[in-house]
Amino acid sequence: MKSVFPLLLLCSLAHGAVCPTGQLKDEAALVQIEHVWLRAVEQHDMAALGCILADEFEEADFAGSLIERSAMLASAANRGNVQPAVELSDLHAHVYGDFAYARGLAVIRSDDGKHPLKSRFTDIFIYRDGRWQCVAGHESHFPENRLAGTH
Secondary structure, three states, X not given: OOOHHHHHHHHHXXXXXXXXXXXXXXXXXXXXXXXXXXXXXXXXXXXXXXXHEEEEEEEEOOOOOEEEHHHHHHHHHOOOOOOOEEEEEEEEEEEEOOEEEEEEEEEEEOOOOOOOEEEEEEEEEEEEOOEEEEEEEEEEEOOOOOOOOOO
């Protein structure tokens, strides 16, 4: 039952319900949140994404631009944006009390047959109001010839 409770909270999160509380302060919860985040973007689920992103959220993208929460939500809400297929791998989280980070690899595949784009990301979370909220993120692309498993 211990592992089912966080999963139920995340499932309600994915369906746009009220933001969950009582999330576990462990690495598995953060890994699940990363997957819920990906699904929320793919499905244009603003409620789920809004629960994950803290009000002060900012992401530094691969080009060096800062993307605020409002811009991230607006981009995800735009149903005209066709989302490429994204796979997460090499995903690890580390918890330090009310602070945590998750790091992983996103492989982005397009329908045009081009080589997939690989992006290493780090998301920083704080535990607030009984749930994990992402306050900052960073994304870096790397050359195609670099192996996915290298750090």
